[in-house]
Amino acid sequence: MNFYDSQKITTILESKGYQLQDSPDKADLVVFNTCNIRDKAAHKVYSDIGRVNKFDNKKTIAVVGCVAQAENSEMFKKNHAIDIVLGPQSYHLLPQMIKDLEKKSKLINTEFIVNEKFDYLSEQHRPQGISSFITIQEGCDKFCSFCVVPYTRGPEYSRSIEAISKEADLLTSKGAREIVLLGQNVNAYQDLSLNKVKRLNHLIENLSKNENIKRIRYTTSHPINMNKELIDCHADSSKLMPFLHLPVQSGSSTILRKMNRKYDSNFYKEIIYKLKKAKPSIQISSDFIVGYPGETDKDFQDTLDLVDEMKFTQSYSFIYSSRPGTKAASESDVTPLHIKKERLKILQEKLRNIQLKFNKGFCNKNIEVLIENKSASNPEYFFGRTPYMQSVYIKSSNLKDGDIKNVSISTCNHKSLYGSC
Numbered sequence: 001m002n003f004y005d006s007q008k009i010t011t012i013l014e015s016k017g018y019q020l021q022d023s024p025d026k027a028d029l030v031v032f033n034t035c036n037i038r039d040k041a042a043h044k045v046y047s048d049i050g051r052v053n054k055f056d057n058k059k060t061i062a063v064v065g066c067v068a069q070a071e072n073s074e075m076f077k078k079n080h081a082i083d084i085v086l087g088p089q090s091y092h093l094l095p096q097m098i099k100d101l102e103k104k105s106k107l108i109n110t111e112f113i114v115n116e117k118f119d120y121l122s123e124q125h126r127p128q129g130i131s132s133f134i135t136i137q138e139g140c141d142k143f144c145s146f147c148v149v150p151y152t153r154g155p156e157y158s159r160s161i162e163a164i165s166k167e168a169d170l171l172t173s174k175g176a177r178e179i180v181l182l183g184q185n186v187n188a189y190q191d192l193s194l195n196k197v198k199r200l201n202h203l204i205e206n207l208s209k210n211e212n213i214k215r216i217r218y219t220t221s222h223p224i225n226m227n228k229e230l231i232d233c234h235a236d237s238s239k240l241m242p243f244l245h246l247p248v249q250s251g252s253s254t255i256l257r258k259m260n261r262k263y264d265s266n267f268y269k270e271i272i273y274k275l276k277k278a279k280p281s282i283q284i285s286s287d288f289i290v291g292y293p294g295e296t297d298k299d300f301q302d303t304l305d306l307v308d309e310m311k312f313t314q315s316y317s318f319i320y321s322s323r324p325g326t327k328a329a330s331e332s333d334v335t336p337l338h339i340k341k342e343r344l345k346i347l348q349e350k351l352r353n354i355q356l357k358f359n360k361g362f363c364n365k366n367i368e369v370l371i372e373n374k375s376a377s378n379p380e381y382f383f384g385r386t387p388y389m390q391s392v393y394i395k396s397s398n399l400k401d402g403d404i405k406n407v408s409i410s411t412c413n414h415k416s417l418y419g420s421c
């Protein structure tokens, strides 16, 4: 979502006469779009500001996004070079704030004016490429005990099907062939602008009518919002890809309760089995938090057992990071860091082995790949993705971006497939 937001911010500024530079050294204005989800990401902005400001103290520095929202005016005290602090739901105000710097030296806005932001941004489009993002939903009402999102992005908000379809039309007219629908809780999507509530399955059906859209994906989903209609949509829609990112966080029902995830491990498994029944080819990826306060060896073993049973084909895993203001931050956390690191290593190795085995299953076989671009690192190769989100590097001189090709896979590693056509 930050990538999408950064694109939007760039377009807004370009429409006011700014030019994007390929290096911060050349820029008069540097905008840092920040993530506050883990401690490390939040700290990064201060060292990054120091780096761009090393040679020249005259740049205008704006910090936008979730760190700006969470740390607010404290940011000015922590780093005097910052001129503007702007939350993720009001970044359409950036051009006006830059202007206002002529009259006032430090400016801040951390209001949740998400509907105003989207009204403004509906007009701002920047071609993103063959696979393009559209934010359809933002914010969160779920308040998992470890997470800052409800505080930094605010309550759940969905855009209308009409506005999203218009953005999809524009993106496809500029070459997009795959649309990735984004939201912090994307499957909680609901368009309330019509007489009858329309949900994510309706939006997918609507977008499927656009002939230029070949593939549709959505991320990130919460297990409790995987309703029957959405599960059925995986069976019914030929454009919806057979791959779903459905974060579980832990395999232990005790930890899930402490996390306030609102489901237990059996509920999660049932959802996956229903999805597999509706769409037998579907593959699942997940997020895991290791070392949540009070996680025992047994709880961790439950996570490993869940991974063995579910065979996630891609995943993200993190050590729990205590976030100020969240409920979990006040819980006693006695597990030493070296144990948490060891658990993360064991989990990641297991996930990597499953992913490698899955990828190896494609060797000496053909798979449909949406060609996205020429590989940046090696011009003899094109880059594309399978329906299951695997990266594929294809040796060929005559492919066209946007084509869907049957690629013969010869070799792989846990991250990518390699082939020709």
Ligand code: SAH
Binding pocket: 037, 038, 146, 147, 148, 149, 184, 185, 220, 221, 222, 246, 247, 248, 249, 287, 288, 289, 318, 319, 320, 321, 322, 323
């Ligand atoms: N809404 C999605 C997740 C959005 S946050 C969901 O509920 O599944 C993206 C991921 O960051 C989460 O899935 C979680 O694994 C990770 N994350 C969030 N807060 C974290 C924290 N305090 N420490 C470590 N990882 C965290």
Ligand code: SF4
Binding pocket: 140, 141, 142, 143, 144, 147, 148, 149, 150, 184, 185, 222
């Ligand atoms: Fe954070 Fe996702 Fe939980 Fe919302 S549902 S609080 S975004 S982890």
